[in-house]
Amino acid sequence: MTGITIIGTGNMGRAIGARAVAAGSRIQILDRDPDKARELADQLGGDILTGTLGDTPDGDIVVLALPFEAAKEVVSSYGDALSGRTVVDITNPVDLSTFDSLVVPPDTSAAETIAGLAPAGVSVVKAFNTTFAATLTEGRVAGQPLDVLIAGDSADAKKAVADLATAMGLHPVDVGPLRRARELEGFQFLMMTLQADPARRDFNWNTGLKILTPA
Template identity: 55%
Template sequence: MDHVTIIGNGHMARAIAVRMLRARHSVQIIGRNSEKTQALVEFLGAGARGDEEGTPVEGNIVFLAVPFLEGKKTVSTYGESLAGKVIVDISNPVDMATFDHLLTPAGTSAAESIALLAPPSSNVVKAFNTCFAKSLEVGQVAGVPLDVFIAGDSEAAKAKVSAVAAASGLRVIDVGPLRRARELESMMLLVMGLQANPEHVGFNWDTSLKILP
């Protein structure tokens, strides 16, 4: 059983924690706001514990359940304490003011930027960025398991993330190397733009992506 650390205490942190606990993995929540972290831990119940920002990361798999720029700062701050760990970047580097462009330069991605800051012995995996909190917590879309797209350069790291996602009731789709995160993030620029546009009333923040057989 992998011990999982989730950095962040917002809606996505809660959804990921629910899924990890369902898969019978213990969860460490590290959050900046101690009261919010404690409230989340109380909601999650047995198997979850909360710690303050700066507390040593205990998990073998570390979810960055924070926005892109904060994720970069987190990886830089923790530095070598993340050595040997699998780091899961869930972020979408979308300009939230306009929903018109990405915050990353062309030819790269949030995940690749984070990988450049991580210790060489760690492995960054892109996953869960196409999921939104409410549907992820439930784990289903239209009665079928939610899809989780995974990209990474380490097959072993992808296998670890795939295993915990699958054990939590989700369907995993491996899309290839870490550079495929560029397409995953660009895809969400389109989706989030639709969600934020009042002309598209059928799209909302509960929308999820599903590939049908």
């Protein structure tokens, strides 16, 4: 099992941590506040390494469980310390001032922006941006394992993330090169607008997107 470093202790860090515990992964949690990392590790249970943002990542897979702006800063500040690792971008760069578009121009994506900040030798993979924290913590919705849509330019890096998702009890789907993150981010933005829609109280940040096939 590949080790995973989770940077960030918010809802998504917690949800990915819960799945990683279920997968039996070697886990490290880093946060700007090391006490928050320790607190989350204790809540998740198991033998989890913790530390402070800036510590050398233990995992081959580093999940940036952070908002877009923070994810950019962390990749820039880590720089070469990420070399050889697979960095997972989970962000949805929604313009929260309008909730009507993304903050990235339409000819790029958060994932491509983050990849542009990463040093050579780092493979950036888009994943877990279409899974809300609550459903991801459960791993299933309506009796179905959650789909994890994965975009990236390195087949090896995508396979590592797909294998991790499988070990987490989820269903990985390789959706193509990293630029497909544009469509993943665009569609999840649409999904987010529905969660906040008073007409859809059945959604309420609990939906799971599934690509179903005939039985």
